Amino acid sequence: MITLLDENFSQLNQFLTEKTFSKIFILVDENTHEYCLPLLLGNLETDISFEILEIEAGEEMKNIQTANQLWEILTEMQADRKALIINLGGGVITDMGGFVASTYKRGIQFINIPTTLLSMCDASIGGKTGIDLMHYKNMVGTFSFPEQIYVYTRFLDTLPAKELKSGFAEMLKHGLIADKKHWEALIKLQHLDPTGIEPLIPQSMEIKQEVVNADFHEKNVRKTLNFGHTIGHAIESLCLQGENPILHGEAVALGMICESYLSYLEGLISKEDSDLIIENIQRYFSFIDLTDFKDEDIFNLLLNDKKNADAKINFSLISSIGSCVFDYQCSSENIQKSIDFYKKLSGF
Numbered sequence: 001m002i003t004l005l006d007e008n009f010s011q012l013n014q015f016l017t018e019k020t021f022s023k024i025f026i027l028v029d030e031n032t033h034e035y036c037l038p039l040l041l042g043n044l045e046t047d048i049s050f051e052i053l054e055i056e057a058g059e060e061m062k063n064i065q066t067a068n069q070l071w072e073i074l075t076e077m078q079a080d081r082k083a084l085i086i087n088l089g090g091g092v093i094t095d096m097g098g099f100v101a102s103t104y105k106r107g108i109q110f111i112n113i114p115t116t117l118l119s120m121c122d123a124s125i126g127g128k129t130g131i132d133l134m135h136y137k138n139m140v141g142t143f144s145f146p147e148q149i150y151v152y153t154r155f156l157d158t159l160p161a162k163e164l165k166s167g168f169a170e171m172l173k174h175g176l177i178a179d180k181k182h183w184e185a186l187i188k189l190q191h192l193d194p195t196g197i198e199p200l201i202p203q204s205m206e207i208k209q210e211v212v213n214a215d216f217h218e219k220n221v222r223k224t225l226n227f228g229h230t231i232g233h234a235i236e237s238l239c240l241q242g243e244n245p246i247l248h249g250e251a252v253a254l255g256m257i258c259e260s261y262l263s264y265l266e267g268l269i270s271k272e273d274s275d276l277i278i279e280n281i282q283r284y285f286s287f288i289d290l291t292d293f294k295d296e297d298i299f300n301l302l303l304n305d306k307k308n309a310d311a312k313i314n315f316s317l318i319s320s321i322g323s324c325v326f327d328y329q330c331s332s333e334n335i336q337k338s339i340d341f342y343k344k345l346s347g348f
């Protein structure tokens, strides 16, 4: 289902020839419109008519208002159940487009063409679609697989460095939860650029795909993909409410620092491993200033995490580099200590 596209996009053209779609809707944001759509259209060979749907770029757009606008446009354009949505973009586009497709007329088909590192390695794979609600991350959504995922890594050539780094955080996560060798190969990279990262992308895609295949609906092992996200999502949500939103990968990097330290505090990993993980994440990611956030607000967000059950916060924690436990409950004292640890380390 994941295909690495050749330079003529022939696998995509073949797919469109074999199917009988009534119409194609290509969802882009302003940047993927400018940098990625020309390449797609230059290679697209199909008799099926298509429309371009463009939204503004950014996490702030991943909400019900945008979804509503897209449902309305599809309705006005009389999209029927044989219509196809092509999501051309990063995780915001694949999450949003997948959500709109999987709910419009109770579900039409969609394919993902990821254009960021983060969406290539993570967001386009696994069928989690959704939108944010009141700044709570991904609160409304569906589990719906795309028909196809087409990956073309040349899209990374125009991706801003900050966005490349954001995707790298999810790759580090894949190594930490499932594959020590992958982690070691990733941290060998001194500078992050598409050429250095590209050979490591297939392994990250494979880790994600394998976990999803084992537990599509996140009843058990899929929760490991959420390592770093319990605290990460809480901070990402708080930042989204303020003047300085941070990127998802930046939040995950912060979350992985706190949750690695928490893994140590809970006796799951040694201090040496915790230090090694944290030092390496720090090499790539600058610290985020948490001084404006109240601990109470962080804890309130943690209490709404999707992995929780029976009013208990369930963490996914590292049990060694390359393995992860889930549904792990920690003392409030240790959770607080892990946040204090980050604050102290960051020096703000």
Ligand SMILES: NC(=O)c1ccc[n+]([C@@H]2O[C@H](COP(=O)([O-])OP(=O)(O)OC[C@H]3O[C@@H](n4cnc5c(N)ncnc54)[C@H](O)[C@@H]3O)[C@@H](O)[C@H]2O)c1
Residues within 6 Å of the ligand: 029, 030, 031, 032, 035, 036, 057, 058, 059, 062, 089, 090, 091, 092, 093, 095, 115, 116, 117, 118, 119, 122, 123, 124, 125, 126, 127, 128, 129, 137, 138, 155, 156, 157, 158, 159, 160, 163, 166, 167, 170, 248, 249
């Ligand atoms: N569904 C999942 O499994 C999953 C997994 C991880 C993250 N996510 C979600 O993904 C989102 C983050 O995704 P993202 O980091 O891709 O963000 P994004 O979609 O906002 O893209 C990042 C930025 O890069 C621009 N861009 C995209 N491709 C480009 C290209 N080739 N050249 C130049 N600019 C380009 C975009 O316009 C945007 O400004 C978050 O909402 C996160 O919650 C979902």
Ligand SMILES: O=C(O)C(=O)C[C@@H](O)[C@H](O)[C@H](O)COP(=O)(O)O
Residues within 6 Å of the ligand: 122, 126, 128, 137, 138, 170, 218, 222, 223, 225, 226, 229, 306
């Ligand atoms: O695919 C998954 O499962 C993940 O947890 C991957 C995460 O990187 C991603 O950020 C996902 O959107 C988080 O999902 P959520 O259920 O915690 O909102």
Ligand SMILES: [Zn+2]
Residues within 6 Å of the ligand: 122, 170, 229, 248, 252
């Ligand atoms: Zn993530």
